[in-house]
Amino acid sequence: MTYPLAVLQQRVRQALVAAFGSDFATYDPLVVPASNPKFGDYQSNDALPLAKRLQQKPRDLAEQILAQLQVSDLCTPPAIAGPGFINFALTPAYLARQLNARRNDPRLGVAPAKQRQRVIVDFSSPNIAKEMHVGHLRSTIIGDSLARVLEFRGHDVLRLNHVGDWGTQFGMLIAYLREVQPAALTTADAVDLGDLVVFYRQAKQRFDADEQFRETARQEVVKLQAGAEDSRRAWQLICAQSRREFQKIYDRLDIDLQERGESFYNPLLPGIVETLERTGLLEENAGAQCVFLDGFQNKDGQPLPLIVKKSDGGFNYATTDLAALQYRIGKDEAERILYVTDAGQANHFTQVFQVARRAGLLTEDVEVVHVPFGLVQGEDGKKLKTRSGETVRLRDLLDEAVAWARADLDKRLVEGDRQESESFSQQVATTVGIAAVKYADLSQNRTSNYIFSFDKMLALQGNTAPYLLYAYARIRSIIRKGAIDLAAQNQPATTRGVQWSVLAIAAGALFAGSAGLYITSRMLHEIGTIPFLAGLLQLVGIGYSLRFGSRNLLRQRDRQAFRQRLQQTRLAVLGEPRPTPRLVGHSTGAIELREEPELVLAKHLLQLDEAIAEVETELLPNRLCQYLFELSQKYNQFYDACPVLSAPEPVRTSRLMLCELTARTLQLGLTLLGIPVLERM
């Protein structure tokens, strides 16, 4: 099962070899979707650039390619047009065959990557003791989506939350904590994060205003780094409080993330400086240990240093990033590392990567990519600053999005004279609101700045999540009705649906099983975070890679089980009368395509792999959004023009199956964006 574009590329390559020799065996043909539907579905541009190389006119070359081209099994006879384009139009029979072949494939024909890689996606990364705000939204949402796509393609993905759990701000926080709430140093849960944010501000005020306090704070950092018991305890307390609050956000957003903060790399920092010393890169400047960079200058044209050890003896973030790189390559065995952070850090990463290369920490076989995204700006076009006091908290943003969606739903319920349960309304509003927030972010090219606006983000028309979810819900509605009819006609009553009691038992078993898995995987994880024990494990011969693999397996099964439970809860809450039988397997009919909207929809369904492949290589989730939006548009056009349930057989069954494939494609795509679907809305 291969997608049309890949097949055509292959055929063009074969034709080129036949026409011009084996030099073209490794040539990458320029086959692309047609620029305009009137030219067909795909076009080859290969004749044009070859004109120079082969000293012939493009149209003549096109003729020769055409003479060797064998595509009669999928296209109408191709035609040469314009200066030398070759246009392809897929036949309805081929489209139908391809779609039929995908009906029982959960991957919808999207093949796993040929070369599976171990990929680290470093994203989200908020700072401890601060609240997550809109600035974290982009990293979190984009990073999650990229990780999902890479996982779907079969890569071994490690999602790391590089939280800011270390650094000078902790000196300030601990010093202040010691001053105003000494009880917190000994009693658990004496403060909560709501207070902690205020607490941070107060500490900062104190820090800015009082020279003496600044000195105390500095000493506190030294004590913490030296491992003083009570300082460490205060630090852990602050981290734990913060972590709990972050987790609430991640749960709401359905983000799976493994915390491994900056402090994790602390033991490796002196080694990094030693390595730099040994490789002769380290220089002292004004009391600081630095590496002077190639191609970076300061205002006076002097080489710019990357400081790895401050004059006060402390390390800073560049050192931590170098250590993290070393660990991720050496211990995690990463082959590709993605850093999903704002574009403002581009310089920093270029510098760190440069030093890492020169020091031999980073070798050619590892790909490190800074995946930048634009700023979150206010309506005034200025950056939304953390300390402005005007920054929108993520919590509030999500609340507001949900409230907005709820108001809209309530209005629709009144207008449509519908009665729905409170839990239904809550479920729909929550899903739609959060989906809207995610989609608004993902659907934009991440490199451009993002003008933050409730109005636009939560608009429920146009290229938005609600539009896609609505298209999905409409399809499911048809399928429910159509499938039930089909069942009444064709199926004995005994096979109808699943008993709720059976479901309940299954859910219970799943829960128990996954809890067990969770505990096991958690233990393995905890062991792994203690370097000594991890080393011991290696000694016993388990081996790091084995551990990594098994943990991922467990995590994946764990996740699947959780998702299934969630799905069941959703069904129950949404009050669906009975589980919807899948069409696949119920019907002996096949997809046949006659009407134009059916063909247009079919062709688009067969471009899913192109969209996914683009996200994987370009790391731009907006390409997938664009694909899904166009798919929804094409489905809605089909919906308008082609009645499904009232159509005579075999058209009815064929269209029902087309609906089902569209629904599954939408669901898969949205899942890869981190957005769940709704059966009804």
Place this chain on the structure above:
RNA sequence: GGGUGCGUAACUCAGCGGAUAGAGUAGCUGCCUUCUAAGCAGCGAGUCGUAGGUUCAAGUCCUACCGCACCCGCCA
């Protein structure tokens, strides 16, 4: 001053060296006795910042300039 990114319809943005540059919003006009109208069909809207260059072909690549934003030695 140096660096990075951006500049496309009234607004928000897509755009992969290829044929006549696309969506969505907002505005206007139609379409619900028929599968969910959060929908569909239609209309208007452009010197792709400016000027050069590379190329058979440039919104896309290169150079310069203009404008905006961000980064630039001990924060991350």
